[in-house]
Amino acid sequence: MSNTTYAFSYVEPTIVSLLILSSFIYFLNAARSLAQYLCHAGLIGEIIVGIIYAAPLANILKTEWQQTILDFGYLGLLLLVFEGGLETRLDFLAVKSNLFLSSVIGFTGILTPIGLSILIGTYGYKFTFLESFTMGASLSATSLGTTFAILSSQEQYQLNKSRMGTILVGAALLDDISGLVMASVIEKLGHLGKENLPWLISKPIVSSVCMILISILLARFLLGQIWIKFNFQNTILKRYSHQILLFLLISTLSATVTIAAYTGASTLLGAYCCGAILRYLDDNQMKRSNDIERTNTILFRSQFEKYIRSLKEHIFAPFFFASIGFAVPFLQLWHGQELWQGILYALLMIFGKIITGIWIIIWTYASIREKKSLAVNTTSTVPVEISMIERTTTSPVLIAHRNISSNVTNTSHVDIVQTNMSPSPIKKSRSIYPALIVGLSMVSRGEIGFLIANIGVSANILSTKAFIVTIWAILLNTILGPIAVGLMIKLLGSKLSDGIWID
Numbered sequence: 001m002s003n004t005t006y007a008f009s010y011v012e013p014t015i016v017s018l019l020i021l022s023s024f025i026y027f028l029n030a031a032r033s034l035a036q037y038l039c040h041a042g043l044i045g046e047i048i049v050g051i052i053y054a055a056p057l058a059n060i061l062k063t064e065w066q067q068t069i070l071d072f073g074y075l076g077l078l079l080l081v082f083e084g085g086l087e088t089r090l091d092f093l094a095v096k097s098n099l100f101l102s103s104v105i106g107f108t109g110i111l112t113p114i115g116l117s118i119l120i121g122t123y124g125y126k127f128t129f130l131e132s133f134t135m136g137a138s139l140s141a142t143s144l145g146t147t148f149a150i151l152s153s154q155e156q157y158q159l160n161k162s163r164m165g166t167i168l169v170g171a172a173l174l175d176d177i178s179g180l181v182m183a184s185v186i187e188k189l190g191h192l193g194k195e196n197l198p199w200l201i202s203k204p205i206v207s208s209v210c211m212i213l214i215s216i217l218l219a220r221f222l223l224g225q226i227w228i229k230f231n232f233q234n235t236i237l238k239r240y241s242h243q244i245l246l247f248l249l250i251s252t253l254s255a256t257v258t259i260a261a262y263t264g265a266s267t268l269l270g271a272y273c274c275g276a277i278l279r280y281l282d283d284n285q286m287k288r289s290n291d292i293e294r295t296n297t298i299l300f301r302s303q304f305e306k307y308i309r310s311l312k313e314h315i316f317a318p319f320f321f322a323s324i325g326f327a328v329p330f331l332q333l334w335h336g337q338e339l340w341q342g343i344l345y346a347l348l349m350i351f352g353k354i355i356t357g358i359w360i361i362i363w364t365y366a367s368i369r370e371k372k373s374l375a376v377n378t379t380s381t382v383p384v385e386i387s388m389i390e391r392t393t394t395s396p397v398l399i400a401h402r403n404i405s406s407n408v409t410n411t412s413h414v415d416i417v418q419t420n421m422s423p424s425p426i427k428k429s430r431s432i433y434p435a436l437i438v439g440l441s442m443v444s445r446g447e448i449g450f451l452i453a454n455i456g457v458s459a460n461i462l463s464t465k466a467f468i469v470t471i472w473a474i475l476l477n478t479i480l481g482p483i484a485v486g487l488m489i490k491l492l493g494s495k496l497s498d499g500i501w502i503d
Helices: 015-039 043-053 063-086 096-124 129-138 144-153 163-194 197-227 235-239 241-263 267-288 291-296 300-326 330-334 336-376 396-403 410-419 432-441 447-458 464-497
Strands: none
Touching: 015 043, 015 300, 015 464, 043 300, 043 464, 063 144, 063 241, 063 267, 063 300, 096 129, 096 163, 096 336, 129 163, 129 447, 129 464, 144 163, 144 267, 144 300, 144 432, 144 464, 163 197, 163 267, 163 432, 163 447, 197 241, 197 267, 235 241, 241 267, 241 300, 267 300, 300 447, 330 336, 330 464, 336 432, 336 464, 432 464, 447 464
8 A cells, every 4th residue: 555645634733832832933022022122132032942942941842943043034034134134225335445344344254253263272271272262263253134123123223234234244145155165164074085165265255256246246237227218107007017027036045045056155145146136127127217206116116125024024034033043052151161261162152243332433434534635635625535434414614615715815725624624522422432342243153164064073073061161251242242232322322413324
């Protein structure tokens, strides 16, 4: 008799199963609201609920449920990153200095934790060099999903749409690509002779760079040109415009994520590129519309907010942060030596990411000095071009240039410039506060850190002790980073809006 199953048998779920699932979803949202109120980091509550409900503690959820929640959670992560791309200020992203800053901050955030890890792991904790490197690799990747969650949770300041937020996202993306490379390398370290190591390292990098370049070219020279000719004023198209845009949004996101996965790039990069492409199309639509048409223009952003954002906020994103809690071996963390070593290592890794904010301070002071130098050397009525600060409030020197008519003598012009050249002190909100927020936002690790640590254990590279120390660092960084950012923003308040980094 054949055992072939042609359909899944419908069996009414037990009341226990229904209560477990419904309570899990409810407590995820309740814990997020409570954590947001107490420490301005709602994702911490979701991680704690994940630890309690899953294998680390009570193990209330069935194993197959935990896998399903993890899968749905990854959809939440993709939606978080996609939303980040959809809200990216492309005018900031296109500025060379911002791209340079993102790169410098990203590389600093990668190399510093690895270097510190090798020092303390090899010479302090007496781990092998390979163990120390793998630990550092786990702590080198910033959680991209957590970064977007931190930025979007502070809606009153719109940090995700600021210059600082754009630079931060670029640095986190670079860390994500680096984490993908690290995971691939560590996974193959056990049989290097059978693998082409240079290609193993370069494939994710090449794939990611190609995907970014192709996305830019497609958006600017093909999709953008086609989209501005698409007329939604047509009666039939107008009737179904919401459904058409929603279909295009979902199909484009699915396509870019799939392409990224099969080419060896990060699926998160694919989601971000998709969001940025659709943002570019939205901006083109708004530019060509007049004031009356602009109010009736249907955008991809509005479709995301109308149909998807609520599901992401209350189901998919909470599942993602709960799945981070699933990966924490909570009961194994409390052994004496691993406990203090893990806490010390976590503090060192926090420093390794906070230090990235120093570049914001350096850039601010260098920009101010360049600005003063240009002002002092100005002897004609040609407006001063300040290349290092693209977005800043109008300086007295520039105002003087704009107000001088052609019949004013050069002498009077010089007098005006000199009277307005008195140096003003650099406010903390222009450098130190944004630097702290960037550094603290880079602290949070997450999905990639747990992935690399688990790969290290599976490949017999990390010992049990090294694994527990690494998990301690990932867990504390993931929890303390968002809390610190939330409290900083709460304490600083309106001071954040003064300066060139947050506008």
